[in-house]
Amino acid sequence: MAEQQQHADNSGAYLIRGAAILGGAAEDLLIRDGVIAARGRQLDADSAGVRDATVIDAAGLIALPGMVDIHTHLREPGREDAETVETGTRAAALGGYTAVHAMANSTPVADTAGVVEQVLTLGRTAGWVDVRPVGAVTVGLAGEQLAELGAMADSRAHVRVFSDDGICVHDPVLMRRALEYVKAFDGVVAQHAQEPRLTAGAQMNEGEVSAVLGLAGWPAVAEESIIARDVLLAQHVGSRLHVCHVSTAGSVEIIRWAKSRGVNVTAEVTPHHLWLTDELARSYDPVYKVNPPLRTDADVQALRAALADGTIDVVGTDHAPHPSEHKECEWAQAAMGMTGLETALSVVQHTMIETGLMGWEDFARVTSTAPAAIGRVQDQGRPLEAGEPANVILVDAAARWTVDPSKMATMGRNSPFAGRELPGKVVATFFKGHPTVLDGKLNTPYRWPVDAVDAGPAGLRP
Amino acid sequence: MRHLLSTEDLSLHDAIRILDTAEEMSAVGEREVKKLPALRGRTVVNLFFEDSTRTRISFEAAAKRLSADVINFAAKGSSVSKGESLKDTAQTLAAMGADAVVIRHWASGAPHRLAATDWIDAAVINAGDGTHEHPTQALLDAFTMRRHWSKLAGTPSAGADLTGMRVAIAGDVLHSRVARSNVWLLRTLGAEVTLVAPPTLLPIGVEKWPCAVSFDLDETLAQGVDAMMMLRVQGERMNASFFPTTREYSRRWGFDDNRLRALDSLGLKDTIIMHPGPMNRGLEISAAAADSPRSTVLAQVRNGVSIRMAALYLLLSGENREPAAAPVSVSAATSPAANPNLTYSHQESH
Numbered sequence: 121m122a123e124q125q126q127h128a129d130n131s132g133a134y135l136i137r138g139a140a141i142l143g144g145a146a147e148d149l150l151i152r153d154g155v156i157a158a159r160g161r162q163l164d165a166d167s168a169g170v171r172d173a174t175v176i177d178a179a180g181l182i183a184l185p186g187m188v189d190i191h192t193h194l195r196e197p198g199r200e201d202a203e204t205v206e207t208g209t210r211a212a213a214l215g216g217y218t219a220v221h222a223m224a225n226s227t228p229v230a231d232t233a234g235v236v237e238q239v240l241t242l243g244r245t246a247g248w249v250d251v252r253p254v255g256a257v258t259v260g261l262a263g264e265q266l267a268e269l270g271a272m273a274d275s276r277a278h279v280r281v282f283s284d285d286g287i288c289v290h291d292p293v294l295m296r297r298a299l300e301y302v303k304a305f306d307g308v309v310a311q312h313a314q315e316p317r318l319t320a321g322a323q324m325n326e327g328e329v330s331a332v333l334g335l336a337g338w339p340a341v342a343e344e345s346i347i348a349r350d351v352l353l354a355q356h357v358g359s360r361l362h363v364c365h366v367s368t369a370g371s372v373e374i375i376r377w378a379k380s381r382g383v384n385v386t387a388e389v390t391p392h393h394l395w396l397t398d399e400l401a402r403s404y405d406p407v408y409k410v411n412p413p414l415r416t417d418a419d420v421q422a423l424r425a426a427l428a429d430g431t432i433d434v435v436g437t438d439h440a441p442h443p444s445e446h447k448e449c450e451w452a453q454a455a456m457g458m459t460g461l462e463t464a465l466s467v468v469q470h471t472m473i474e475t476g477l478m479g480w481e482d483f484a485r486v487t488s489t490a491p492a493a494i495g496r497v498q499d500q501g502r503p504l505e506a507g508e509p510a511n512v513i514l515v516d517a518a519a520r521w522t523v524d525p526s527k528m529a530t531m532g533r534n535s536p537f538a539g540r541e542l543p544g545k546v547v548a549t550f551f552k553g554h555p556t557v558l559d560g561k562l563n564t565p566y567r568w569p570v571d572a573v574d575a576g577p578a579g580l581r582p
Numbered sequence: 583m584r585h586l587l588s589t590e591d592l593s594l595h596d597a598i599r600i601l602d603t604a605e606e607m608s609a610v611g612e613r614e615v616k617k618l619p620a621l622r623g624r625t626v627v628n629l630f631f632e633d634s635t636r637t638r639i640s641f642e643a644a645a646k647r648l649s650a651d652v653i654n655f656a657a658k659g660s661s662v663s664k665g666e667s668l669k670d671t672a673q674t675l676a677a678m679g680a681d682a683v684v685i686r687h688w689a690s691g692a693p694h695r696l697a698a699t700d701w702i703d704a705a706v707i708n709a710g711d712g713t714h715e716h717p718t719q720a721l722l723d724a725f726t727m728r729r730h731w732s733k734l735a736g737t738p739s740a741g742a743d744l745t746g747m748r749v750a751i752a753g754d755v756l757h758s759r760v761a762r763s764n765v766w767l768l769r770t771l772g773a774e775v776t777l778v779a780p781p782t783l784l785p786i787g788v789e790k791w792p793c794a795v796s797f798d799l800d801e802t803l804a805q806g807v808d809a810m811m812m813l814r815v816q817g818e819r820m821n822a823s824f825f826p827t828t829r830e831y832s833r834r835w836g837f838d839d840n841r842l843r844a845l846d847s848l849g850l851k852d853t854i855i856m857h858p859g860p861m862n863r864g865l866e867i868s869a870a871a872a873d874s875p876r877s878t879v880l881a882q883v884r885n886g887v888s889i890r891m892a893a894l895y896l897l898l899s900g901e902n903r904e905p906a907a908a909p910v911s912v913s914a915a916t917s918p919a920a921n922p923n924l925t926y927s928h929q930e931s932h
Contacts, residue, residue: 323690331787332590334690334714334759339786403698404691448669448699450689452712 134555135163135170139178139514141504143480149183151510154553159506176558178514181547182480185488186218186249186511188500190310190388191285191364191436192461194220194251196242197235198227203441203531205239208461209248211439211530213556215461216546217249218511219492219500220439224256225286231256231267233275240277244573247565248556252495255279257298257309261287266298273305280496283310285364286411288346290316295350299359308386308494310362311350313371314412318342323452325398325413333401335451338413340368347371351378351385362494363387365438367412369422376431386494388436389423391467392458392536396420400536406447406454407534410440427486428477434491437464441532459532463523465515466542473517474543480517499552510553519545529562585697585706586893588715589767594743597770601725602740603892604885610647611888621650624898627680629655629671630709631687636859637709637719640883641684644890650898653680668692672701680704682898690714690759705897707890713757719858720763722889724771726878727809729885730854745772750802752778752835753813753866754824756785760858761813765793778802780835782824783815799835803844810845811856812837815866828865838868845876854878 133152141147141159150158150170163170189212195203205222212220222239224230230239236253243251255272259265261284272279282302289295289311298309319342324330326337347363351374354361366372366387375387392410397417400408408414426432440457447454468487472478478486492501499509522541525533549557554566583596610618626645628638638654645652657671668687675683682705685693690712697706710716724744731747732739749768755761755777768775775793777784788795796802803810815835817828825831832838837855845853855867855876863869872879 326786328787328790331785331791332762334712334762336713337786404694405698445667445669449667450687450692450695452689452691453668 132554133157133169133173134550135165135173135175136178136183136512136514137175139181139183141183142484143182146179149504149512151512151550151553154510156504156506156508156510156512159504176514176548180518181514181516183504184216184480184484184513184515185501185504186513186549186551187216187465187487188491188495188497189217189220189437189439189461189464190281190362190434190491190494191390192220192222192439193225193441193457194222194239195441196226197238201443205242205251206246207529207531208439208441209243209246209251210562211459211461211528213248213549213551214529214546214562215463216465216513216515216549217461218513218549218551219250219252219495219497220461221252221254221281221495223285224254224283225261229256229260230254231259231261233268233271233277236272236277236279237275241573244568247567249551250497250500252281252497253277253279254281254283254285254310257282257284257289258294263287263289263291263294266294266301269298269301269307270305273307280305280307281310281362281494282307283312283364285310285312288312288314288316290346292349292353296353296357299354299361300357303359306496308360308362310364311346312364313343313346313350315342315346318345322413324401324409325415327398327416329398329401333404335401338411340370340415340419343368343412344370344374348374351375351383354385355381355383359384361385365390365393365412365436366423366426366432367393367415367419369419372422372426372431376426379431386433386490387431388434389427389432390436390438391460391464391471393423394420394427394435394471395467396536401451404451406449406451407458407536407538409451409454409456410438410458410536411456424471424475424477427472428482433486434494435464435468435486436491437461439530440534441530442534444533447534457534459525459528459530459535461530462528463535463537463542465546466521466544467537469517469544470542510550512550513546514548516545516547517543519543521545583896585693586717586897587693587697587706587708589717589720589763589770590715592717592767592770594770597721597724597767598741598743600721600889600892600896601728603896604721604725604888605740607647607891607895608885608888610891611884617647617649619649620895621645621648621898624650624681625653625679626650626682626684626894627653627655627675627704628709629657629675629683629685631657631685631689631692632710634686634710636883637686640886641707641709641890643887645894647887648891648894650894653678668695669699669701672696672699676702676704682707682894684709686710688712707893707897710759712759713762714759715763716759717763717767718886718889718893719760720767721893722882722886723764723811723856723858724767725885725889726856726882727773727854728771730878731808734852743771744768747773747808748776748806749773749809749811750776750778750807751811751813752799752837754783754815754819755779755788755813756783757816758813764811765791769793776802776807778835780825780831783819799837799841800844803841803850804848806848807850807853809854809856810837811858812867814858814860814862817862817865832865836866836868837871839870842868842871842874856882858882
């Protein structure tokens with residue numbers, strides 16, 4: 121009975137009244153049976169199919185396509201003390217996401233069809249967003265031998281993004297082979313660009329601040345040299361390359377140059393690299409320790425400009441929850457990483473929209489359309505038009521809130537924005553037509569059909 | 583002054599106050615009974631996550647001369663690999679009623695973490711953290727320089743700074759907390775500092791520091807130096823290509839016998855040679871230089887106790903615990919002689 125009840129939830133109808141579509145003119149959206157059934161000004165409330173819909177007054181709210189995170193760490197399997205698929209995807213839904221790419225550095229590593237299918241099933245059982253497993257490029261992230269990329273691609277998880285994120289595929293021959301091999305199934309290699317020898321023991325950005333603090337430096341050149349190599353490799357073998365969490369002005373220049381030469385490269389920036397700088401390390405508070413590290417203000421400005429002009433394609437959170445004991449310690453002992461799912465929208469609004477660099481249409485491109493395209497997530501990042509899948513969020517851009525990590529859905533308390541007042545709040549998230557978030561609070565998860573929990577992505581099966 | 587974490591944020595006022603108080607403390611060290619009752623009943627914990635017998639016994643001697651109870655906590659090695667976190671260690675010490683924690687740690691910033699968190703409420707003294715700072719070393723170096731500089735000028739040390747003094751610091755600046763603390767403190771005190779090192783052993787960003795940088799020790803000496811400080815260099819650095827061999831390092835950047843003679847030929851008769859110890863004789867400093875009358879190595883050790891007494895006294899004596907305390911005149915109010923609590927204890931004399 122409960123099952124049936126939840127199915128009934130999924131098939132509910134919602135009439136969103138007067139939302140500013142992509143920040144433009146106010147229109148109504150009718151959501152029914154998982155799709156946008158109608159879009160228009162003042163949909164007739166008495167017409168068939170609308171009458172029984174739950175009305176949501178969205179006056180003053182902006183309707184956007186559900187956000188797609190190309191870079192999330194959900195920690196499960198293996199580090200359920202840091203995060204689970206359940207808690208991480210709750211955080212994602214609250215943050216306005218309808219899909220997340222779960223990075224491969226779990227324990228065991230997601231380097232086999234079995235592990236990526238496990239993550240897929242965990243995601244569908246949770247039901248808050250579409251969890252798209254990322255497959256490891258190399259066995260155990262060890263950088264020595266290719267993982268069975270084809271098996272992961274052909275698995276029920278239908279993996280298209282491959283990454284050793286956290287570790288750079290630094291061997292140039294291995295990187296070349298990975299780029300070539302994934303062409304067989306339209307995959308992409310997402311590179312964590314970090315030359316390992318130049319960053320042995322690295323703790324923070326190498327520069328004026330690290331010199332004073334006596335913390336081992338992570339030089340910009342360690343990122344830029346790998347990106348330069350990889351775009352040339354991608355050009356040489358005609359493959360698709362995605363550069364994770366670009367953090368320096370020099371990297372932006374290299375990617376801009378590569379794109380001008382027609383290289384098939386996409387790039388990502390995290391919300392925190394759009395705002396925070398290495399000056400914060402002066403506190404020695406490890407909440408600001410992250411990889412790649414926070415850079416200088418000149419880098420921040422270059423990243424914002426690059427996101428605005430399309431050199432950088434997407435915002436990826438690199439959401440990296442850690443148990444508190446991994447941050448309540450000496451800087452050098454602390455884990456690298458920050459949470460991000462529940463603050464991304466607000467930080468991008470603050471850094472890109474309120475600065476006048478981008479509008480909400482651009483926001484939809486960098487947080488939904490482009491990441492869905494990179495990850496080949498077919499039913500996400502779509503236009504908000506009749507007939508399209510109903511992955512929609514409603515945002516109150518005028519809201520202001522103060523970040524309190526203890527109140528977040530993620531298990532991670534390591535938000536670098538703690539105590540800051542941010543603009544913008546997700547009011548509702550519709551995932552496959554079902555409201556996972558309503559009134560800014562978690563509602564109920566989407567319930568996948570029983571046979572889909574263990575099946576492949578909808579629409580992708582023969 | 584609530585803690586002593588770094589010299590970068592130490593004001594000129596506080597620096598002079600510590601140096602002047604150390605002068606008073608030094609007088610105690612010359613008495614037959616080298617003990618004051620000032621910190622009787624207070625507990626000082628030496629929390630050492632890294633081996634350093636010299637620094638530990640210096641702090642221990644300082645605390646004991648002030649009649650404090652001293653607990654030595656050798657938490658050698660990584661706190662995590664040992665199973666106990668810095669947080670738990672700090673809370674343990676807090677529960678035991680530590681009034682001051684003297685911390686030596688291999689991780690830069692560990693003392694800042696103790697001071698900034700609510701793990702422990704004690705005064706924190708940085709006794710060397712990673713490659714960040716070693717403020718009491720810089721203070722004892724400055725104390726040693728100030729005595730020399732004042733003696734040359736024929737003026738009293740008390741209240742004086744180091745305006746005009748030319749100080750060269752040579753060696754592994756990149757990995758040296760001593761160099762960093764000295765650069766900031768000597769700037770505050772008005773000295774002119776030149777760092778001399780192979781380019782590989784200078785941090786990226788050093789050009790923003792308030793000092794000159796040179797790759798040529800002989801040229802630096804030729805331009806005139808009043809204090810020549812040599813830093814310890816680990817021979818193993820050559821394995822990471824910081825320099826080709828220890829011999830090449832010694833020839834180019836070591837204070838060898840030729841450079842010792844050069845001081846005479848350059849007419850630099852009053853130049854002192856300093857070293858924070860422990861020395862690598864034959865690597866960064868020759869035996870003749872280390873043992874020459876110019877060498878202040880042992881005076882630095884002696885002055886270290888006075889500086890650490892001053893730091894402990896100023897942080898733990900009641901009037902200075904309040905951050906909002908009115909500025910006190912250096913010569914009177916903070917003078918141990920003017921403080922009944924600090925006057926020589928006749929009860930303990932024979």
